[in-house]
Amino acid sequence: MLNHLMRDSSDTRIGVIVNDFGSINIDAMAVAGQVDSMIPIENGCLCCAADASEMDEMLERLTDPELRIDVVVIEASGLAEPQSMIRALLSSTNERIVYGGLVEVVDAAEFPDTRIRHPELDRHLRAADLIVLNKTDRIAEDERPRLLETIEETAPGVPVLTAAHGRVDAALLIDHRPRETSGERFRQLSFADVYADDGADDGGCAAGGSAADECADGHDHSDHLHAAYESVEFTSAEPFHPRRLMEFLDSRPAGLYRAKGFLHFAGAGAEHRFGLHAVGSYLRFQPSPWERDAPRTTQLVLIGTGIDAETLTKRLVECVAAAEEEVDETHMMGVLRYVDEAD
Structure with a gap:
C-alpha cells in the first residue's frame, strides 16, 4: 500500500518513517527511490524503538522547510502497538506536525486465524481511524460480508475500505483527518493521560534487549504483540x-x-x-x-x-x-x- 501511495502521489512530497522488525530493513529497500525523504528504523518495533523525544527528532528532520515535505507517513511494523505511537505523536512539541489518523491494514485471507492467535488485535482495530481490508481478491465472495461484519462488531463506527494489492486512492489517505468522536479516542487524551503509565501500555520505550525484555527506561512491554x-x-x-x-x-x-x-x-x-x-x-x-x-x-x-x-x-x-x-x-x-x- 505504501508503494502505491508513493507512485500515485506525484503532486505531493511525502516523507516516510519505515519500521522493520529485523536488522535488515526490507521495507525501506522496497520504497527506496520512490519517497522524497525517508528515515529507516531497524531491529525492533517503533512503539518501543523510539521514545517521544526520538520521535520528535525524526519528525524535525522530515519537517525541515527546505525539504518541502507535505505529508509524513509512519509505516510501522505490523507487530507495533498503535497506542504507543499515537501517544508519542500527541506529545510531540513540533508545531508543524498535526496527527492525521491511524490506518490499520487487515489481511483478509489471514485475519480470522491471526485474530484467534492474537485477540489483542481487536484493540488495534478500535484505535484506527480507517481500516483497509486488503487482499480481498484472495477470499471467496461470500466471505467478504462476514469479515466486514466482524470488523464492524469489533470496531463500531470505524470506516472500512476494501482493497486488493494495497491499491488505495492516495488522495483518500493524504486528505484523511481524525473523526470527531468520544473522549475515549486516543487523540482526545489529555497530556496527563498521555504521560500516565496505565500498566497496559508503555507510551513509547527506548529499544533495549529482546522483544520480551523491559525497555531501557524500565517499562515492561512483554504484553505487546511483538513480544511473542x-x-x-x-x-x-x-x-x-x-x-x-x-x-x-x-x-x-x-x-x-x-x-x-x-x-x-x-x-x-x-x-x-x-x-x-x-x-x-x-x-x-x-x-x-x-x-x-x-x-x-x-x-x-x-x-x-x-x-x-x-x-x-x-x-x-x-x-x-x-x-x-x-x-x-x-x-x-x-x-x-x-x-x-x-x-
Whole structure:
C-alpha cells in the first residue's frame, strides 16, 4: 500500500518513517527511490524503538522547510502497538506536525486465524481511524460480508475500505483527518493521560534487549504483540537455486509466519531481483531489473514464533546454488507460478 501511495502521489512530497522488525530493513529497500525523504528504523518495533523525544527528532528532520515535505507517513511494523505511537505523536512539541489518523491494514485471507492467535488485535482495530481490508481478491465472495461484519462488531463506527494489492486512492489517505468522536479516542487524551503509565501500555520505550525484555527506561512491554515473535536474518552474496528455495518455502515450519526480502537467483533468473512476500499461506514474488552497479545479494527476514534460527539458517544455506550447477527456465517455473503480472 505504501508503494502505491508513493507512485500515485506525484503532486505531493511525502516523507516516510519505515519500521522493520529485523536488522535488515526490507521495507525501506522496497520504497527506496520512490519517497522524497525517508528515515529507516531497524531491529525492533517503533512503539518501543523510539521514545517521544526520538520521535520528535525524526519528525524535525522530515519537517525541515527546505525539504518541502507535505505529508509524513509512519509505516510501522505490523507487530507495533498503535497506542504507543499515537501517544508519542500527541506529545510531540513540533508545531508543524498535526496527527492525521491511524490506518490499520487487515489481511483478509489471514485475519480470522491471526485474530484467534492474537485477540489483542481487536484493540488495534478500535484505535484506527480507517481500516483497509486488503487482499480481498484472495477470499471467496461470500466471505467478504462476514469479515466486514466482524470488523464492524469489533470496531463500531470505524470506516472500512476494501482493497486488493494495497491499491488505495492516495488522495483518500493524504486528505484523511481524525473523526470527531468520544473522549475515549486516543487523540482526545489529555497530556496527563498521555504521560500516565496505565500498566497496559508503555507510551513509547527506548529499544533495549529482546522483544520480551523491559525497555531501557524500565517499562515492561512483554504484553505487546511483538513480544511473542522473533526474527531471523539471512544474507548471501551467492545466488540461490530456485527449485531448492521453493522446497524450503513449501515446507517451512508452522511457526514461521512471515518471510520477506529480495532474492538473487542463479542462471535463468539472474537478470532480475525477485522481491519475496510470504504471509501465512500467501506467497508472491515481484521481479524487477537489478539497478546498475547494485550488488546482487540475497537479503531475507523471517519472522515467527518458536522458530529455530540455526535450523532455518542451515536450510537457507542449502538453497545456495553450487558453482557447477546449471539453472534453466524449467527450474524457475515454481517461482514464476507466484508472480502476479497484473501487479
